[in-house]
Amino acid sequence: MTRHAHPRPDFPPPTPAAPPLRLLVADDNPVVRAGLTALLSGRADTTVVAEATDGREAYEAALQHRPDVILLDVRMPGVDGISALPHLVRLAPVMMLTYSHEAETVREALRLGAGGYLVHGEFTTEQLVRAVRDVREGRPHVTPGAARALLTELLASAPAHGPGQLTAICGEIPTHPLSRLQPSVGQSFRSRFRLSTREAEIMDLIASGMTNQQIAAACFISEKTVKNHINRIFAKLHTTTRSQAAAKWLGVA
Numbered sequence: 001m002t003r004h005a006h007p008r009p010d011f012p013p014p015t016p017a018a019p020p021l022r023l024l025v026a027d028d029n030p031v032v033r034a035g036l037t038a039l040l041s042g043r044a045d046t047t048v049v050a051e052a053t054d055g056r057e058a059y060e061a062a063l064q065h066r067p068d069v070i071l072l073d074v075r076m077p078g079v080d081g082i083s084a085l086p087h088l089v090r091l092a093p094v095m096m097l098t099y100s101h102e103a104e105t106v107r108e109a110l111r112l113g114a115g116g117y118l119v120h121g122e123f124t125t126e127q128l129v130r131a132v133r134d135v136r137e138g139r140p141h142v143t144p145g146a147a148r149a150l151l152t153e154l155l156a157s158a159p160a161h162g163p164g165q166l167t168a169i170c171g172e173i174p175t176h177p178l179s180r181l182q183p184s185v186g187q188s189f190r191s192r193f194r195l196s197t198r199e200a201e202i203m204d205l206i207a208s209g210m211t212n213q214q215i216a217a218a219c220f221i222s223e224k225t226v227k228n229h230i231n232r233i234f235a236k237l238h239t240t241t242r243s244q245a246a247a248k249w250l251g252v253a
Contacts, residue, residue: 035252055084
């Protein structure tokens with residue numbers, strides 16, 4: 001007797017994987033730029049389609065490549081990030097990914113349309129990718145250092161202006177919770193290096209691209225003292241060059 005095969009159930013076809021988010025990285029620091037490109041292009045869900053060293057290059061690259069999100073530094077030679085921001089937001093969502101966390105800069109970036117403001121050293125790779133995805137969907141992200149600077153300024157201004165005028169002080173800041181990242185991320189990330197307060201200050205200046213001479217002038221110490229601090233910093237970070245130390249310090253190593 002012939003057996004009749006049962007018809008196979010119609011399973012839905014597998015959902016195709018979403019294409020990776022296409023990102024543009026604009027930063028004049030080659031260490032940061034290369035580190036971010038390596039991190040974000042080595043994943044299945046993100047890829048860097050273009051790099052830029054200032055705001056003008058970022059605008060031209062955005063016109064050519066039409067990225068899903070632009071990662072934009074604040075301080076760059078030529079056209080800086082804040083100056084380029086109003087032009088870039090017309091082309092793609094922009095997330096400030098920078099070393100600058102002054103309250104005035106954070107406020108101005110959000111007022112001009114930035115969808116997020118992340119400070120180096122205050123996020124992990126996974127949190128960066130989540131923030132990029134959220135910014136593309138219109139959900140703002142601000143890391144603790146930037147949020148803290150902004151809120152400190154607002155609280156200081158509140159007695160003089162009154163609570164009702166906080167919106168005017170902020171400009172068009174989204175009303176969503178400013179920080180979606182863990183408050184302790186930046187602190188715990190850098191605390192593992194066990195740098196002293198002075199060493200952390202000098203490492204900040206190294207990461208921003210300053211020379212020993214410039215660091216000595218900024219900290220009111222001799223170049224020899226700067227070199228001694230840098231030797232101790234390199235030992236604690238297990239690095240031998242400024243670029244390696246900066247990459248680790250900024251979380252892009």
